[in-house]
Amino acid sequence: MTPEPATFPGYRFPASIISYAVWLYHVFGLSLREVELLLAERGIVVTHESMWQWCRKFGAGFVRKLRRRRPKSGDTWHLGEVFLKIGGELHYLWRAVDQHGVVLDILVQGRRNATAAKRFFKRLLVGLKYRPRRLVTDGPHSYGVAHREVMPEVKHWTSRYLNNCAENSHRPTRRRERKMQRFKSPAQAQRFLSSHAMIYGHFRPRRHLMTAGEYRHARAQAFQLWREETRVQAAA
Structure with a gap:
């Protein structure tokens, strides 16, 4: 007998469809209307408003579950910030990644x-519950002040040339910002980017550092973990 598909209480679509739509939206840089079209081609009629x-x-909930399952991050943290224009005002997206390019957290x-x-x-220390061995930042003096007051025992390197990990991690954000025609509010930017950074990064291992076999294995593990946390355990 075929088991009934897992569902989320109060939602008429199976959990597999909901998690698939969230996956498409965050991993491929599609708009909600484009995701709506892809699902329609498969006979799934759902509006972009519902998605x-x-x-x-569900995005934030999926991210919390993925965070609990990911290995401990590296001991070198690269920190950087990039400006965001929100409602005509300048804001800053602060981002931290480890030496492997894994996003640790973001804050608008x-x-x-x-x-x-x-x-x-x-925020980083509360979320990760451990301190790094080394911090790498670029030029702003604000990092030095924060380092001396919050983590004085951690080595701090300042170099624009050693901080490419943080700078490169901003690129997906810029692409999504253009696709979404800018963010509408700081709260919306924080909510979306917190989910996007984790979900996007979960399916983007550093392929150029892996053999083909290693990459396929990492990809299979990423899919298995996603299915467990978004379609089975989350809906139980």
């Missing part, structure tokens, strides 16, 4: 000063 609700409600703030840097450092 927006799915991504908003309205300032680029020492107070903002300290807030981001404290």
